[in-house]
Amino acid sequence: MADSVSNRKQVAELAGVSEATVSRVLNGIGPMKESTRQRVLAAAKQLNYELNAIASCFARGRSGNIGVVLPHVPKVHLFSTYYFSEILSGIGEAVRAKEYGLLLLFRDPDEVYDYASLFRTQRIDACIVLGASAIASEREGIAKMAGQELPFCVMDQRFQDMDASTVAADHVQGSYDAVKHLLEQGFRRIGFLNGAPQYSNSVDRMAGYMRALREAGIEIDESIIYQGNYSRKSGWMAADAVHADLGKLDALFVANDRMAIGLIQGLRDKGCQVPDELPIVGYDDSDAASMTEPQLTTVKVPFYEMGKLAVERLLERLSDPDGTKVRFNETLQTQFIVRKSSGMNRSENR
Amino acid sequence: MADSVSNRKQVAELAGVSEATVSRVLNGIGPMKESTRQRVLAAAKQLNYELNAIASCFARGRSGNIGVVLPHVPKVHLFSTYYFSEILSGIGEAVRAKEYGLLLLFRDPDEVYDYASLFRTQRIDACIVLGASAIASEREGIAKMAGQELPFCVMDQRFQDMDASTVAADHVQGSYDAVKHLLEQGFRRIGFLNGAPQYSNSVDRMAGYMRALREAGIEIDESIIYQGNYSRKSGWMAADAVHADLGKLDALFVANDRMAIGLIQGLRDKGCQVPDELPIVGYDDSDAASMTEPQLTTVKVPFYEMGKLAVERLLERLSDPDGTKVRFNETLQTQFIVRKSSGMNRSENR
DNA sequence: CTTAATAATGTACGCGTGTACATTATGGCA
DNA sequence: TGCCATAATGTACACGCGTACATTATTAAG
Numbered sequence: 238m239a240d241s242v243s244n245r246k247q248v249a250e251l252a253g254v255s256e257a258t259v260s261r262v263l264n265g266i267g268p269m270k271e272s273t274r275q276r277v278l279a280a281a282k283q284l285n286y287e288l289n290a291i292a293s294c295f296a297r298g299r300s301g302n303i304g305v306v307l308p309h310v311p312k313v314h315l316f317s318t319y320y321f322s323e324i325l326s327g328i329g330e331a332v333r334a335k336e337y338g339l340l341l342l343f344r345d346p347d348e349v350y351d352y353a354s355l356f357r358t359q360r361i362d363a364c365i366v367l368g369a370s371a372i373a374s375e376r377e378g379i380a381k382m383a384g385q386e387l388p389f390c391v392m393d394q395r396f397q398d399m400d401a402s403t404v405a406a407d408h409v410q411g412s413y414d415a416v417k418h419l420l421e422q423g424f425r426r427i428g429f430l431n432g433a434p435q436y437s438n439s440v441d442r443m444a445g446y447m448r449a450l451r452e453a454g455i456e457i458d459e460s461i462i463y464q465g466n467y468s469r470k471s472g473w474m475a476a477d478a479v480h481a482d483l484g485k486l487d488a489l490f491v492a493n494d495r496m497a498i499g500l501i502q503g504l505r506d507k508g509c510q511v512p513d514e515l516p517i518v519g520y521d522d523s524d525a526a527s528m529t530e531p532q533l534t535t536v537k538v539p540f541y542e543m544g545k546l547a548v549e550r551l552l553e554r555l556s557d558p559d560g561t562k563v564r565f566n567e568t569l570q571t572q573f574i575v576r577k578s579s580g581m582n583r584s585e586n587r
Numbered sequence: 588m589a590d591s592v593s594n595r596k597q598v599a600e601l602a603g604v605s606e607a608t609v610s611r612v613l614n615g616i617g618p619m620k621e622s623t624r625q626r627v628l629a630a631a632k633q634l635n636y637e638l639n640a641i642a643s644c645f646a647r648g649r650s651g652n653i654g655v656v657l658p659h660v661p662k663v664h665l666f667s668t669y670y671f672s673e674i675l676s677g678i679g680e681a682v683r684a685k686e687y688g689l690l691l692l693f694r695d696p697d698e699v700y701d702y703a704s705l706f707r708t709q710r711i712d713a714c715i716v717l718g719a720s721a722i723a724s725e726r727e728g729i730a731k732m733a734g735q736e737l738p739f740c741v742m743d744q745r746f747q748d749m750d751a752s753t754v755a756a757d758h759v760q761g762s763y764d765a766v767k768h769l770l771e772q773g774f775r776r777i778g779f780l781n782g783a784p785q786y787s788n789s790v791d792r793m794a795g796y797m798r799a800l801r802e803a804g805i806e807i808d809e810s811i812i813y814q815g816n817y818s819r820k821s822g823w824m825a826a827d828a829v830h831a832d833l834g835k836l837d838a839l840f841v842a843n844d845r846m847a848i849g850l851i852q853g854l855r856d857k858g859c860q861v862p863d864e865l866p867i868v869g870y871d872d873s874d875a876a877s878m879t880e881p882q883l884t885t886v887k888v889p890f891y892e893m894g895k896l897a898v899e900r901l902l903e904r905l906s907d908p909d910g911t912k913v914r915f916n917e918t919l920q921t922q923f924i925v926r927k928s929s930g931m932n933r934s935e936n937r
Numbered sequence: 938c939t940t941a942a943t944a945a946t947g948t949a950c951g952c953g954t955g956t957a958c959a960t961t962a963t964g965g966c967a
Numbered sequence: 968t969g970c971c972a973t974a975a976t977g978t979a980c981a982c983g984c985g986t987a988c989a990t991t992a993t994t995a996a997g
Contacts, residue, residue: 242707244953255977260955268974290708292953295645296982302690309679318874322668329659329693338710339691340652341675343683357592358640360688469878498878505880524668528819528848530855530880594983605947610985618944642983646952 243284252280263288294359302338303328303548304361306350308368309343319494319523320540324367324392327544335552337362349374352382352389363388363551365544370435371396386562388554390547395437404547404567408438411536411571412445415490415518418534418573420453422580424487424516428461430475430500432492442492442520461486465496472496476503479515486515488579494519494526494533497578501529512580522574531577539569593634602630613638644709652688653678653898654711656700658718659693669844669873670890674717674742677894685902687712699724702732702739713738713901715894720785721746736912738904740897745787754897754917758788761886761921762795765840765868768884768923770803772930774837774866778811780825780850782842792842792870811836815846822846826853829865836865838929844869844876844883847928851879862930872924884929887922 249256254273261267262277280286294301305328307321332339340361344350346368355361369375369391376396382389383401390402419427429446432439447457463478465471472495479489479500491497497519501511511517512531519526522537550565557563599606604623611617612627630636644651655678657671682689690711694700696718705711719725719741726746732739733751740752769777779796782789797807813828815821822845829839829850841847847869851861861867862881869876872887900915907913 246953256954257956257978258976261976264955266956267976270975273975285707287704287708289953290710291641291645291650292709293955295641295952295984296954296956298955298982300641307679309683318668318672322672325691329657329691333659333693341679341689341691343679354637357635357637359642360640469874502878502880524819525875525878528852528875528879530852596983606984607948607986608946611946614985616986617946620945623945639983643985645954645982646984646986648952648985 243286244289245286247284248277248280248286251284252277298359299362300338300359301336302340302361303332303551304340304342304355304364306342306344306352306364306366308346310346319521319525321367323540324544327541327546328365328548329544330541331545331548331552335548337548337552344378346370346372347374349381350378352378353385353387356385356387363390363555365389365547365551366391366394368392369394370433371437372435388551390551390565392543392547393438400564402550402564402566404543404550404565405438405569406538406543406571407568408441408571409445409448411520411538411573412442412490412492413449414445414571414573415520415534415536416446416449418575418579419488419490419516419518420449420455422488422516425453425455426458426461426485426487427455428463428479428482428486428489430463430465430472430479430489430491430496432465432467432496434464439492446490458485465492465499467493467496469495469499469502472499472501473503474499476500476507480504480507480509483509483515488516488518490518490520492520494521494523494535497533497535498525498529501531501578512578516580517578519578522572526574527576529578534576534579535574537572537574539571543569593636594639595636597634598627598630598636601634602627648709649712650688650709651686652690652711653682653901654690654692654705654714656692656694656702656714656716658696660696669871669875671717673890674894677891677896678715678898679894680891681895681898681902685898687898687902694728696720696722697724699731700728702728703735703737706735706737713740713905715739715897715901716741716744718742719744720783721787722785738901740901740915742893742897743788750914752900752914752916754893754900754915755788755919756888756893756921757918758791758888758921759795759798761870761888761923762792762840762842763799764795764921764923765870765884765886766796766799768925768929769838769840769866769868770799770805772838772866775803775805776808776811776835776837777805778813778829778832778836778839780813780815780822780829780839780841780846782815782817782846784814789842796840808835815842815849817843817846819845819849819852822849822851823853824849826850826857830854830857830859833859833865838866838868840868840870842870844871844873844885847883847885848875848879851881851928862928866930867928869928872922876924877926879928881927884926885924887924889919889921893919 245256245259249259254277259277261269262274329339380399383399390404393405395403416427431443450457461482463475465475491500497517504511519533519535522535526533526535546567595606595609599609604627609627611619612624679689705714730749733749740754743755745753766777781793800807811832813825815825841850847867854861869883869885872885876883876885896917
């Protein structure tokens, strides 16, 4: 009995009121007699009635869902699962607090994703794009969405000549801090293993790296700037070049922890110890950063908070009649964390 | 123009047919003239029309979403992010292939979660419960759902006296393999650091551990069975007890990689090296297993496949009229992976 | 050329809710 | 008591689609 699905009509009959009154009670709209309210609630409870979410959304013309669009390449993890799960946790928390749904969607980065369709078909009310890069297909999909004044937000990626809302971390400063730390220990020939340049945050890291060196009056030496793709394997492969250059390297800044871990493993395979022979600073402060030996000195990125903030900003704009048109660009600060890999104790180890 | 939202009526007018014909063309239902089909599709394209997903679901009486319910404890990661992201990837892949939506939901493990409400309000058509344990509140919520013949599936957790569909891995066998490997190297006094007993997969690991020892004619020594909670910290804390027991331990089996990593760090802090002084086998084959030094010998669990399978089984039953009532219980096999932590080369290191 | 079967399309309505607008009840004040 | 503002509730319909059923067009068989 209580399991069967009941509808508004039955509740209205049982409570002896009209359907509209039931609706008002359930949505807390307009003035109403407390006694009526109680009668309706009692009837609803007795019939085990709850609003039909679909019908409700349909009538309202909103889906009640926030879409989170992830890059999906089968069997390949473009992003560290840490990045992914932390941002998602933040998004999840905010979405839950606002009583929205969280719809997970996957896109093929090599195709122009039809974001607008998600809105046209009313599957989502707003969306957050994760893991976007500047490659043409990605850019085009997002540009289309931007051209239609749709409420969306790109996470940790900037596009030139495109007016899109973003939430990001200050990777220029984060990288500056990391390199500064190495400089302060007296290292001058500091190399850099960066990630793929199609991510604006790679570009930002480079900017921070360069700024720190310039400020110290050190000329950039392009021969000690290496490139990976943020994967552990790419870090492991970079070990060849880095190992060959040990003679001209005092220390190395690596653009994320995964690459740093791969690199450290690669160097170890060649008999080279970190930080004794090469101090290293990573980036992200992922779980793994404190699981490795040596534990990584790294830059903590507030992924959780970024996810949360994106949702909050988007929902603010949804409730505001013409807020959709107002773009936002939030930048959160990173935090430098000293552990073992950067070789504070290098001299004594020698 | 093309951006504005159009509806079926407009398409019907432009194509010179009835709304029903438009609907049939778009859903590919019933026989129809090819010329009509083309006219309708052309009109839809011209008007930039797409089915309104909400209205469509509403009319059909189905949400088109699969719910994935995760335990949510703020700022605490109950599960390794590896577990979480792998299963989710598998679920995401399957859901996408079947053109369903993936709705992420969070529950408080200490409260009785109202799964039935998700169905009653039509938010989801089926659901997958991740990270459930046998604590009373969890059990009660799931039991209620089971009592209503709702299409759901519990991941990697068995409940006694409850008729629920499940997808799981064979952790008895996985643990048996792990311990067997240690036995084959001649170790006899093999300890076990297990996770929390409210997870049936902890119980299963224990069963596999015991079976392997019994088969080898070794008596169970309860004093070398330790307990953590699958977190790295709990592994780190267990190092105290393990270190004190080194005299009566030949090797140690740890119920997951995270605890193994924490334990290894804890032992290292006390000056004890793995595997030289204590060979260890982990469990999960998480990313971190091959990031640590030494790399972990471990048991690979097909998380991705488990997620995928759960969705496929559920959707099969959704399309079958009375398939909802048919329970399924799938068990996937694990794979043993030898790396360095189990000390194949122990003797030569000594 | 009929006739009947089947293809192709149209008509009409229901799905459960939100809400604009209409109506009735209530209370305060002169 | 009469009047009016406001509270409280009811009426009626739209939302966009799926689909059962009715109707008309087409084809094949006799």
